[in-house]
Amino acid sequence: xxxxxxxxLPNQLSKLHHIRRAVRNFVLPNGNESFVTRMILAVDEALSxxxxxxxPEKRRSSIFLQMVKRPGEIKxxxxxxxxxYDPNPGKRSLSxxxxxxxxxxxxxxxxxxxYTHRPEGINILELSKKLDSTP
Numbered sequence: 453x454x455x456x457x458x459x460x461l462p463n464q465l466s467k468l469h470h471i472r473r474a475v476r477n478f479v480l481p482n483g484n485e486s487f488v489t490r491m492i493l494a495v496d497e498a499l500s501x502x503x504x505x506x507x508p509e510k511r512r513s514s515i516f517l518q519m520v521k522r523p524g525e526i527k528x529x530x531x532x533x534x535x536x537y538d539p540n541p542g543k544r545s546l547s548x549x550x551x552x553x554x555x556x557x558x559x560x561x562x563x564x565x566x567y568t569h570r571p572e573g574i575n576i577l578e579l580s581k582k583l584d585s586t587p
Contacts, residue, residue: 468503
């Protein structure tokens with residue numbers, strides 16, 4: 453059975469505590485505390501990057517977080533209209549040195565990552581994790 457929830461938040465770091473709580477409540481039935489903490493960390497880090505780097509001019513906008521659980525998988529999709537940025541290794545980096553920051557390394561260690569930029573200006577960052585019987 454698939455369970456889905458979508459949240460809308462302003463592109464403000466100060467609002468991320470609401471998302472951390474929502475992710476915890478969404479994931480908790482499927483995992484132990486360690487698993488839940490890893491999912492919160494990955495989503496929080498991804499959203500922080502979107503807010504900090506996707507909106508450098510501090511333009512107000514909304515970000516959507518879609519959370520989906522289906523048998524064997526949990527997925528978080530972040531949709532925004534900020535500056536396009538592909539966080540996958542080997543892609544353009546925001547760092548002056550050309551290196552990815554620690555946050556991206558954490559995200560890639562914890563989750564499978566897919567990035568899409570739609571022609572209408574929407575970025576979609578998908579973070580997914582396969583679930584087994586003992587997460």
